[in-house]
Amino acid sequence: MTRPLLMLDVDGPLAPYVGSPYRRPEGYLTHRVPVRSWRERQHAAGIRNPRPLRVWLHPDHGPALLALRYELVWATTWKDEANEHLAPLLGLPELPYVDWPSMHHDDPDGLHWKTRHLVAHAAGRPFAWVDDEIEPRDTAWIAAHHPAPALTLTVDHRCGLRPADFALLADWAEVNGS
Numbered sequence: 125m126t127r128p129l130l131m132l133d134v135d136g137p138l139a140p141y142v143g144s145p146y147r148r149p150e151g152y153l154t155h156r157v158p159v160r161s162w163r164e165r166q167h168a169a170g171i172r173n174p175r176p177l178r179v180w181l182h183p184d185h186g187p188a189l190l191a192l193r194y195e196l197v198w199a200t201t202w203k204d205e206a207n208e209h210l211a212p213l214l215g216l217p218e219l220p221y222v223d224w225p226s227m228h229h230d231d232p233d234g235l236h237w238k239t240r241h242l243v244a245h246a247a248g249r250p251f252a253w254v255d256d257e258i259e260p261r262d263t264a265w266i267a268a269h270h271p272a273p274a275l276t277l278t279v280d281h282r283c284g285l286r287p288a289d290f291a292l293l294a295d296w297a298e299v300n301g302s
């Protein structure tokens with residue numbers, strides 16, 4: 125049995141964010157996470173003792189993800205720090221992660237910087253990609269360049285993953301798993 129891959133962005137789908145720091149979506153818990161890359165950026169900006177990064181996570185998301193018939197893969201700038209800091213808070217085991225060869229670069233076709241990397245990482249396997257920054261041109265490019273089925277699921281970064289998203293992912297795996 126081969127399950128499809130589920131490429132998981134963190135900021136937006138699992139860790140929603142809004143303009144105001146005081147509008148935490150319902151059901152989420154607030155965590156303070158000592159992220160290395162965050163601390164380095166704060167230091168670079170001249171902030172001597174930055175507070176750990178505030179992250180909102182939903183305690184049901186880990187179990188809900190594990191219940192899906194996918195192989196979970198971190199597809200986030202958090203890279204291995206998602207395993208270190210977020211997996212324990214979400215109730216997830218250590219997961220494989222995409223070790224991006226480059227991040228935040230411009231793309232000649234205006235694609236998201238993750239798009240080509242994810243298709244390469246999937247290596248011909250069916251995959252779903254959950255992210256708050258997917259544009260229609262990314263979906264079209266994947267459909268044209270990836271030989272297996274792919275689902276792109278754009279999540280509203282203010283709300284994070286919702287029950288309807290989990291239902292869609294479950295249905296898709298049902299049809300596209302083998």
Ligand SMILES: [Mg+2]
Nearest residue numbers: 133135136256
């Ligand atoms: Mg994101």
